[in-house]
Amino acid sequence: xxxxxxxxxxxxxxxxxxxxxxxxxxxxxxxxxxxxxxxxxxxxxxxxxxxxxxxxxxxxxxxxxxxxxxxxxxxxxxxxxxxxxxxxxxxxxxxxxxxxxxxx
Numbered sequence: 001x002x003x004x005x006x007x008x009x010x011x012x013x014x015x016x017x018x019x020x021x022x023x024x025x026x027x028x029x030x031x032x033x034x035x036x037x038x039x040x041x042x043x044x045x046x047x048x049x050x051x052x053x054x055x056x057x058x059x060x061x062x063x064x065x066x067x068x069x070x071x072x073x074x075x076x077x078x079x080x081x082x083x084x085x086x087x088x089x090x091x092x093x094x095x096x097x098x099x100x101x102x103x104x
Contacts, residue, residue: 016069023060023069026076029101030057033083038093046091053082 034057039050060075080101086092087104094102 019069019073020067023064023073023076026073026080027060027064030060030076030079033080033094033098033101036095036098037083039091040093041091043091046086046089049082049086049089049091053079053086056082 034054037050037053039046056075056079060072060079063069063072063075083092083094084102084104087094087102
């Protein structure tokens, strides 16, 4: 009897490895970004943006440790989004070499 499991199992394995690779890449990039993130303005809103960005980053690290790579990748991207928005609003600064990683 023909089994689809033989066909799909290698594909799923490769997909899992790719997701882990991208999650790892984003985690390393976000570690560098959060280590160098400077707060320009200390307002209630800027502190909320910083808090959300750092909490999503920590959540991503937690998910990565638990081998939940899709959730980790999502959390890293949400963290990046808060930082990107904060840069546009002039809440944050990042080093010049990291500015190319953002839309701001």
